[in-house]
Amino acid sequence: MEIQLKNDERIDQLMQYDLEIIQSPSVFSFSLDAVLLGDFAKVPKHNRAKIVDLCSGNGAVALMLSQKTKSKIIALELQDRLVDMAQRSIQLNHLESQVEMIHGDVNEATTHIKKDSVDVLTCNPPYFIVSDASRKNPNEHLAIARHELHLTLRELMTVSAGLLKTKGKAYFVHRPERFLEIMDEMRAVDLAPKRIRFVYPKPDKEANMILIEGIKQGKETGLKILPPLYVFDDNGEYFPEVRRMIYGNE
Numbered sequence: 001m002e003i004q005l006k007n008d009e010r011i012d013q014l015m016q017y018d019l020e021i022i023q024s025p026s027v028f029s030f031s032l033d034a035v036l037l038g039d040f041a042k043v044p045k046h047n048r049a050k051i052v053d054l055c056s057g058n059g060a061v062a063l064m065l066s067q068k069t070k071s072k073i074i075a076l077e078l079q080d081r082l083v084d085m086a087q088r089s090i091q092l093n094h095l096e097s098q099v100e101m102i103h104g105d106v107n108e109a110t111t112h113i114k115k116d117s118v119d120v121l122t123c124n125p126p127y128f129i130v131s132d133a134s135r136k137n138p139n140e141h142l143a144i145a146r147h148e149l150h151l152t153l154r155e156l157m158t159v160s161a162g163l164l165k166t167k168g169k170a171y172f173v174h175r176p177e178r179f180l181e182i183m184d185e186m187r188a189v190d191l192a193p194k195r196i197r198f199v200y201p202k203p204d205k206e207a208n209m210i211l212i213e214g215i216k217q218g219k220e221t222g223l224k225i226l227p228p229l230y231v232f233d234d235n236g237e238y239f240p241e242v243r244r245m246i247y248g249n250e
Contacts, residue, residue, distance in 0.1 A: 003092050009085070011092070014060065016248035017067040019093050021060055022085045027141045030060035032231065032242075033173045033209055034124055036199060038064030039245045040211045041122045041171040047071050049119040052163060054106050055151070059086030059099070061122050066098050071119075073099045076109055078150055079141060106151050109159050118163045121170045125156050127178070153178065154185050161189035164216040169194075172214075176207045192218030197226040202234070 005011070009024045016035075023029040038061045043051055047070035053062040056075035059082075065073055077083050083103040090099050102112050128147045160170045170191055174182055176198060186193055191214035199209035207228070230239050238246065 003088050014063060016244070016246060017064055018248075019063050019067070019089075021058065021063060021089045022092065023058060024085065028058050028079075028082050028085070030058060032246075034060040035064070035245050036209065036211060036229070037061055037122055037124050037171060037173040040173070040197065040213070041065065041120065042169065042213075043069040043120050044071065045069055050074070050117055051120045052076065052109075052113060052118045052122070054109065054121065054123040054156070054160070055125050056082075056086060056101070057124070058082050059089050059101060061124060062086070062099050062101075063089060063093065063095070065122065066093075066095050070098075074113060075099060075101045076104050076106060076112065077101065078103075078105050081141065106159055107155055109163060113163055115162050116165055119165060119168050121160055121164055121168065122172075123156060123160065123170070124173050125153070126151055127175045153181060154188075157185040157189050157191060160214075161191050161216055164191075166217050168216045170214045170216070172212045174210050174212065176210045179210060182210075182212065186212075186214050190217050191215070192220055193223055194218060195224045195226060197229055199229045199231065201230075202232050203230050 008026050009022050011020050012023050014021050043065055049071035051065060051071050051073045053075045056062055056077040059075055062073050062075035080103055083101055086101045090096055104112050126146055126148045130148050183193055193212060194215050195213040197211040198207040200207050231242050233239055
């Protein structure tokens with residue numbers, strides 16, 4: 001079956017996973033945060049789990065997770081253009097029987113996914129609080145993906161906790177400047193933060209990303225702050241750990 005590409009679309013490689021993904025510079029391309037989240041999330045290898053990826057974009061994280069488990073993955077995305085790109089990427093990789101892409105609003109996720117039914121949930125959400133500038137962003141696709149125009153942090157945590165089973169796990173990638181707010185919103189819905197990793201562009205720079213694992217109705221004790229993850233060395237080359245996440249074991 002031949003996959004049709006639209007005007008400015010291209011096919012890129014998800015190299016570590018030997019997958020292909022449809023991207024568009026003007027609509028949406030996944031970035032390093034998706035790769036880090038796909039690697040950070042722990043999913044069972046068996047085929048009995050229910051795995052959900054919220055704010056799925058063009059499906060990058062869902063595609064990555066499909067290579068780490070035999071379980072089915074449901075991906076939810078608000079923007080129909082991105083859903084269409086993701087669905088064609090799923091077909092491109094012959095994953096139709098494992099990955100299901102749903103066009104829907106995260107706030108209405110329980111109309112598609114049963115409450116208290118999910119074992120593992122991932123989300124690369126909009127990072128930025130809405131401002132006048134974000135409302136005026138000329139690229140609507142990017143504005144929705146990056147700014148809380150349709151989904152706030154509080155709404156995300158409420159929906160995530162509602163979907164997860166007791167002791168189900170949630171994985172998020174976000175921005176360090178909102179760390180305290182994220183912790184407050186997680187704890188407010190009984191999502192206990194369990195593992196946290198700060199990501200730094202270089203060893204001498206401030207962190208610019210954060211990876212978080214939470215457990216629904218988990219114990220308040222036992223939080224682990226993992227070693228820092230540095231992306232680039234002084235020569236602008238990827239550190240070996242990040243290189244492995246992107247390219248696999250070469």
